[in-house]
Amino acid sequence: MGALSIRQVKKSYGSHHILKSVDLEIEKGEFIILVGPSGCGKSTLLSMIAGLDSPTSGNILLGDRDITYVAPKDRDIAMVFQSYALYPNMTVAQNIEFALEMRKVPKDERKVLVDKVSKMLQLDHLLDRKPGQLSGGQRQRVAMGRALARQPSLFLFDEPLSNLDAKLRVEMRAEIKLLHQRTKTTTVYVTHDQVEAMTLGDRIAVMRDGILQQFGTPDEIYSRPATKFVAEFIGSPAMNMIKAKRERNTLVANGVDLPLGPQLGAALAAHDGQELVYGLRPEALRFAPAGTGLAGKLTMIEPTGPESYAFVETAAGPLVIRVPGKVDGKVGDTVSLNWQPADVHLFDAKTEQRVNAAQPQLAVA
Missing domain, CATH: 3.40.50.300 (P-loop containing nucleotide triphosphate hydrolases)
Structure with missing residues (x-):
């Protein structure tokens, strides 16, 4: 007790x-x-x-x-x-x-x-x-x-x-x-x-x-x-959320294929035909060499001193990136973004429950 x-x-x-x-x-x-x-x-x-x-x-x-x-x-x-x-x-x-x-x-x-x-x-x-x-x-x-x-x-x-x-x-x-x-x-x-x-x-x-x-x-x-809800409430800036649909063996958001690793693929197999939300923490995103990753336009930069927040408009949706120090670029630049599949959080769009690697200690009525 x-x-x-x-x-x-x-x-x-x-x-x-x-x-x-x-x-x-x-x-x-x-x-x-x-x-x-x-x-x-x-x-x-x-x-x-x-x-x-x-x-x-x-x-x-x-x-x-x-x-x-x-x-x-x-x-x-x-x-x-x-x-x-x-x-x-x-x-x-x-x-x-x-x-x-x-x-x-x-x-x-x-x-x-x-x-x-x-x-x-x-x-x-x-x-x-x-x-x-x-x-x-x-x-x-x-x-x-x-x-x-x-x-x-x-x-x-x-x-x-x-x-x-x-x-x-x-x-x-x-x-x-x-x-x-x-x-x-x-x-x-x-x-x-x-x-x-x-x-x-x-x-x-x-x-x-x-x-x-x-x-x-x-x-x-x-x-x-x-x-x-927990993913969006805890963390500042909030977790990026991309609405996606399963098409064949991949997730697609506004025509953009979203990267999937083995674990995410297994999670998708159990959620055939369902709409999902693809979540990424701002620190999980990285600027990539031009022509690789997800392309977007840099729309705003917020420097805070030790780090900066970069806002990027992409075909998949708007994304926020946490960058150590200063952003190497200016508003209006075309940039590319990448991330690791292990950093992805998948949620069922209807129930809002986590889909990949379900959290123990879950207590939802």
């Missing part, structure tokens, strides 16, 4: 289904990310784990204890909110120790915990200040400190970095990861930011419309996406 078990959890409001039978087994000490677009159900699921909402059906277990309908204060869970939720009239020290005081922890023990947490989060020089005197990043660390001081068996984070600027988000992301490495507390973290998901999570649960699309490590999610 895992540290946290979500078993066939559903949530409905009348005929509107928010969660559609979600199952997750989270191991002790894991850092789990719930990611997906707005309205996918990730925050609803987090609220039910915290006890702020109840499922329509299903069970939530913390260890071997069923907490589905247990009051939030009795769950041994600490939550960090997007809005920080600090008491403006209290100092940093008072905010951190407030929950301990409510739980009647002795004053001497409270002081030890506040000192320990404040040093860990570099707040020890701010203990006498009030939230209004702190920056956004400092307020977020206080909120984390308050949760940490409780020494819970489970941490919940609800998009804690969404109110911070880009630079501060990067810094706080690193602090959260270091905090988890120190404490090893089981953590569930909700975000819509795929960069946070990929950099923080031991495993990622990708959700869409109340359905768990895939649950796996960042590498599994990125390298072997179980559905077309």
